[in-house]
Amino acid sequence: MLLEEIIDMDTEKKSEGEKINSPEFWDLAYSKAKPRFDHGQVLPAVKRYFSQPDIDKSVNILIPGAGNAYEAEFLHQQGYKNVYVVDFAPTPIANFRHRVASFPYERVMKVDFFELADITPDFKHKFDYIIEKAFFCAITPDLRKKYVNTMYHLLKHKGVLFGIFVIEESASDQESYLYPPYTCTFEDYKALFMSQFNIKVLGKKDANCLIKIQKF
Numbered sequence: 087m088l089l090e091e092i093i094d095m096d097t098e099k100k101s102e103g104e105k106i107n108s109p110e111f112w113d114l115a116y117s118k119a120k121p122r123f124d125h126g127q128v129l130p131a132v133k134r135y136f137s138q139p140d141i142d143k144s145v146n147i148l149i150p151g152a153g154n155a156y157e158a159e160f161l162h163q164q165g166y167k168n169v170y171v172v173d174f175a176p177t178p179i180a181n182f183r184h185r186v187a188s189f190p191y192e193r194v195m196k197v198d199f200f201e202l203a204d205i206t207p208d209f210k211h212k213f214d215y216i217i218e219k220a221f222f223c224a225i226t227p228d229l230r231k232k233y234v235n236t237m238y239h240l241l242k243h244k245g246v247l248f249g250i251f252v253i254e255e256s257a258s259d260q261e262s263y264l265y266p267p268y269t270c271t272f273e274d275y276k277a278l279f280m281s282q283f284n285i286k287v288l289g290k291k292d293a294n295c296l297i298k299i300q301k302f
């Protein structure tokens with residue numbers, strides 16, 4: 087089912103943005119067949135990076151907007167002890183708990199990412215790594231600054247947000263985007279992050295960019 091069809095099925099009188107930024111919208115996407123955005127596999131860059139033998143297995147890792155969270159399953163299998171999965175939609179959270187039954191229950195959190203810091207004050211400056219995959223592009227553009235500030239709040243000094251960000255070649259391509267994925271140009275990413283983070287492109291395949299964003 088297309089995201090546009092899911093929107094049409096929602097009869098509540100909410101603005102389009104409110105509908106898209108809701109657990110109901112995403113839950114419906116997960117409950118219908120296999121969602122198009124769910125590739126069913128671990129991001130290869132995450133596999134490569136966290137397979138390095140010198141990485142301390144006790145680092146704190148957060149995966150927000152995790153969906154079915156294949157990366158969390160991989161990290162758990164690799165022996166990483168402090169991995170946290172966050173998504174506000176019940177279906178992917180239930181899928182993950184069922185699929186990876188040995189994963190610590192309390193580290194799989196059905197919460198709104200933007201409320202995470204308030205709900206769990208001890209998460210302030212806790213994380214060494216935050217993994218991004220198709221979460222930034224799932225939120226409406228008006229939440230981007232909040233995304234950046236929340237990441238800043240959650241990451242340690244020198245902590246790293248890294249993963250795949252979708253990049254548009256030109257700003258004009260974005261004008262007609264009513265539904266996710268909401269993408270932006272590299273210049274837009276730089277403008278959003280550069281006052282608080284160093285931002286570096288590590289690789290690029292088509293529109294998908296592997297980006298490392300490190301807190302000052």
Ligand SMILES: C[S@@+](CC[C@H](N)C(=O)[O-])C[C@H]1O[C@@H](n2cnc3c(N)ncnc32)[C@H](O)[C@@H]1O
Nearest residue numbers: 112123151152153173174175198199219220224
């Ligand atoms: C496009 S999916 C990507 C899921 C997963 N990262 C992947 O790559 O398959 C976007 C995910 O973000 C979640 N999400 C969107 N807004 C959220 C929010 N404010 N808090 C927590 N999760 C959110 C949705 O429920 C959905 O699982």
